[in-house]
Amino acid sequence: MRYTVNKGIDHPVEFKGLKAQYLVMFAVGLLIIFVLFVILYVLSVPQGFCLAFMFGTSTGLIWITFYLNRRFGPHGIMKLIALHSRPRFIINRKSIFSIIRTDYEKYLKSDNAGK
Numbered sequence: 001m002r003y004t005v006n007k008g009i010d011h012p013v014e015f016k017g018l019k020a021q022y023l024v025m026f027a028v029g030l031l032i033i034f035v036l037f038v039i040l041y042v043l044s045v046p047q048g049f050c051l052a053f054m055f056g057t058s059t060g061l062i063w064i065t066f067y068l069n070r071r072f073g074p075h076g077i078m079k080l081i082a083l084h085s086r087p088r089f090i091i092n093r094k095s096i097f098s099i100i101r102t103d104y105e106k107y108l109k110s111d112n113a114g115k
Contacts (some may be wrong), residue, residue: 017069018065018066018069019073021074021077022065025065029061029065033057036053037050037053038050058104059077068080072093092112
């Protein structure tokens with residue numbers, strides 16, 4: 001079998017449909033799941049539970065990774081973080097008349113007034 005990982009210059013890294021940071025997230029997630037499996041196995045947790053835990057968490061990781069990749073694309077994590085960091089509403093406690101009055105007064109004092 002032959003797997004192509006890089007598509008070329010100025011293109012994001014892609015492997016089996018996973019693009020850019022999702023590929024890294026998937027690989028690190030699988031590594032963490034494997035380490036947890038080894039820790040549970042060394043602590044003599046029953047083997048069936050270890051395998052069920054590994055199967056369940058890896059299935060969840062695969063589903064979440066491909067879902068985020070399909071929904072947001074190569075810049076998705078940055079978009080998701082930006083969505084939560086911007087304010088939902090801009091609150092202005094001044095009345096609209098005071099805003100208009102101050103802008104009009106500034107206009108009258110400027111050099112462009114009356115032209």
